[in-house]
Amino acid sequence: MTAELGHFALILAFGIAILQMVVPLVGAHKGWRGWMAFAEPAAVTQFLLVGFAFATLTWAFVTSDFSLQLVYANSHSAKPMLYKVSGVWGNHEGSMLLWLLILTLFGACAAWFGGNLPATLRARVLAVQASIGVAFFAFILFTSNPFLRLDVPPFDGRDLNPLLQDPGLAFHPPFLYLGYVGLSMAFSFAVAALIEGRVDAAWGRWVRPWTLAAWLFLTVGISLGSWWAYYELGWGGFWFWDPVENASFMPWLIAAALLHSSIVVEKREALKSWTILLAILAFGFSLLGTFIVRSGVLTSVHAFANDPERGVFILMILAVFVGGALTLYALRAGAMEAKGAFGAVSRESGLVLNNILLAVSALVVFVGTIWPLFAEMVFGRTLSVGPPFFDAAFSPFMVAIAVAMPVGAMLAWKRGSMARALRPLAPVAMLAVALGALAFAVQTGRSALGPVGVALGVWVIAGSAVDLWMRTGRGPLAGRLARLTRLPRADWGKSVAHAGMGVTVFGIAAVLAWQQEDIRVAQIGAPYAVGAYEVELRGVTEGEGPNYRTQMAEIVVRRDGRDVAVLFPEKRFYPVAAMPTTEAAIKNGVLRDLYVVIGDPQQGGGYAVRTYIKPFANWIWGGAILMAFGGLISLSDRRLRVAAGAAKTDSRTGGVPAE
């Protein structure tokens, strides 16, 4: 019964979304306040109804109600509770419901916190947001209904894909969707501004927190996925340039660009039409990602609801929204005349360079991702575009960004001086080169990747520290230290996020350049050396988990005669899903990860064992966490919270002084 109520709530919300799409828009056009005011209660009601529908589906999963087809196909009564709950979004239909829940949540947030927006803009934003909702309500109700019942309820379910029964992956989709869908707010603001025909500093200040929030959720979501791949897939890879990964990475890159360009709109009222375009593109790439993941047009390791009919539906949504927005853009963008002029050497130019590098790198990923499809359809060539291409074509952009970042961040607004920006960075550059050279000297006969990674990482991390320090002005040390704590949080956020980027760049370079791998048949009780470590397989035992069977090995790792770690890698078998998984055992460390995987028993006795020493692996995700944390600090800045009060402090919207 509850499932039917949930279904009904979903249909009701669909109806409200249709009204919310039309009524406020007409109201804003005609200037009817009552019609405009309809948007807020509608947005909140939509959220409550979808929330109820989501709760009923979760309830069905928690209570293992196998009369629901979705629960039967994706759950099992013996599954741990965490995965019963995460099973709600571990499948196509449920994840679309989560998508809708988040979409309506953002709509409701715009209604709750949008009190200070100009009434017409708010009405239009909410109407555009509702139109996205309408498309996805239709999608879920007509092609992917999660509330379908089975005529004869089976005794037990078919279990969730064992690979997905993992804490890292349980929370990966919600964060990813918060990011994807969060970009819909930037899109709604962009389209509303185009309808309105007006973009000003207040608009920039409004869009920035939403984009920042979406970007930081995407950062967390992507890094959770990457971390999961690292420990779950069994050989310690963290990024595979798979179409589905690219699908989440492209919006991230564009969102990062949008984040920076909206700063220029806010502070200098320049780059307006470019920022609008980026906002449209960012959400466009989110929709494209949804299409790629759910249509199955591109083969990917993440198989997920490959259904051509659904793919066509999403493609139509994509075409209507991006096509419509771009048409509107072509008609209206001319009206967005820029105000703030700036010199060739200035913070604005630095941010333009940032935008160019990020946007073009996103396009490179895009071209590489769809190239196999394109080549097959147009030229009849069946080919692959894999990691070697992306490594070669994409990495240079990240290197360029890392090189330019500290300089651009130091330049003054409007008219900067290269010499003044470079002077405090000179010691940083020397430190970076020195440490890079040191790394080169310590390693022998390996690629240049490691030293370059060290130099770039140091350059970016120390550069952001110097940037923060220079903001404290001049004078005695004590005064500057005191000022350091009182700097705006946005400055802190910027430096922390930039430093996080440096940490990630270093981590990736270090692990790729210096990792050691050992694959062999290990005999029980016979130690062997891997790098500076000694590894010994002590034994293998059979065991039983809640919904799987396991072979667990005990492996001791020693260094200089001392035990460093005792690791228990597993090979599991999930009988319901008839799927084996490997559970690597990892001893995490700041300087290195020890990573062991147990394989099959061999004919001549012993077991296949893989051992990896992965230096600085955790820095990859540590840097991502820093980036997200920087975004969070920046989001808590008073100036952004004041942004909610932009209408109140109207005198300030004309232009914010250039620091």
Add this chain to the structure above:
Amino acid sequence: MRAVVLACLLWAAPAWAVQPAEMLDDPALEARAREISAGLRCPVCRNESIDESEAIVARDLRLMVRERLLAGDSDSEVVAAIVARYGEFVLLRPDTRGVNLALWLAGPAMLLGALGIGIMTIRRRTAPAPETLSAAEKARLEEIMRS
């Protein structure tokens, strides 16, 4: 019962990637084999190199790479032999023949284009701003300085 047997078979089936038994004794040759395998796509998998894949055909390809290396082939000859059999689909690094050139040049071309547009726009925007004060502003400034 049959399910259990099948499960046990799967359980014991050779899984994941390179097996110790497949590896060559000569470390230099083995390193080359790994390098080559990382660039070849498993023909039946979704998006994995033969180095990572668990599929039987990937294993056969790994063995074939090693056989050819032992026979004294160069890296490119090994790759060419496998491409001749399975088509360019197995190349994870697309070649630069024909239309693929566009794929490789897309990044640099877009970057140059974007930089060009960016520089032009900034140039145009930076219409020479009045560096000196106008007469009225000078008068006002003097007034302020006097007071």
